[in-house]
Amino acid sequence: MGDAKNGGRCIAASRTLYGGIAARLNRSSAIEGGIGWHIAVGDILRTMDGGTMLCRPCTRAWQHPGAPVWWFVLPLAAAGGVLAAARARRLATALIPVLCGLSVALPYLLLIDYAAPRFLLPAHALAAVPVADCALSLTTSVRPSLRPAILTLIATLVAAQTVSQYVLLTHAVQVSAAGNGDYTRIAADLRTLGVRPPCLITGRLATPVGYEARCTSGQTAGHNRNATRTAILQTARSEPVAVLVRPRHRPPAYARTWTPHPLPGLRSHHGCEVPGPNWRRRRQHKPQPLQASRPQPTELRPRHHTTQLRC
DSSP states (O other): OOHHHHHHHHHHHHHEEEHHHHHHHHHHHHHHTOOOOOOOOOHHHHHHGOOOOSHHHHOOOSTTTTTEEEHHHHHHHHHHHHHHHHTTOHHHHHHHHHHHHHHHHHHHHOOOOOBBBGGGGGHHHHHHHHHHHHHHHHHSSSSSGGHHHHHHHHHHHHHHHHHHHHHHHHHHHHHHHHHHHHHHHHHHHHTTTTTOOSSSEEETTHHHHHHHHHHHOOSSSSTTOOOOHHHHHHHHHHEEEEEOOTOOOOOOGGGSSOOOOOOOOOOOOOOOEEOOOOOOHTTSSSSOOHHHHHHOEEEEEEOOOOOOOOO
């Protein structure tokens, strides 16, 4: 009854807001970069080593290949729990969580081309139910003389998994903190160049940097596309604009004449350059005619650096 009620709400919202279920699915697919057959198991495993919170595109190398071993054990333990529940004539108590977990996990494993550790958290939580059945079965189905050894083995495995996950969590927190610190540093350096609200930031990292700088973020391509080249150039006539570019990549055609400015000291994103005039210096001059006094665009170019905290 609850599923039917929620399904009706979903259908009504699809027709009201998108014009139909197919239109809503097409829009969702466009936002996700195209939903289709894509085996993303390897992508998911690459995110399990604590090196990234989002792998998109997932081209990074495995830093700790041994870290995902626990996740290969999880489905085996869950299957053992289902068999144990079936022998105890309570199959539904273990099978239903497994089926629900699979329904949550399969879209992330088979239909999208990027990954994040958080995607499978609901599936992991649901799998804990049959895994507990498996552990209980191991302790009750053996001879009493073997139970202490089985309990010791289970406790050792749980402790080892907990410690390994704590190590990965610590590493993930450090990576996340470094990335967030970079966003704050870029925003602060932009402010020294005169990029202050109202302003527009586009290109790579535009959304987090724009948030830190209190600027609007805009993209002309990709899953976050919400602006056009013409709109960006029009905005540049009335407010500061910064463009972020990937390392060793050329800026957009409309920004290739802008002058880069270095932004040193980044820890995670390997430094930046911002091309464009220094607006702070310009404001020290006497007023200019309207066209000459309009704020000029700025290009922000991340680049690799040869020594730490310098670029």
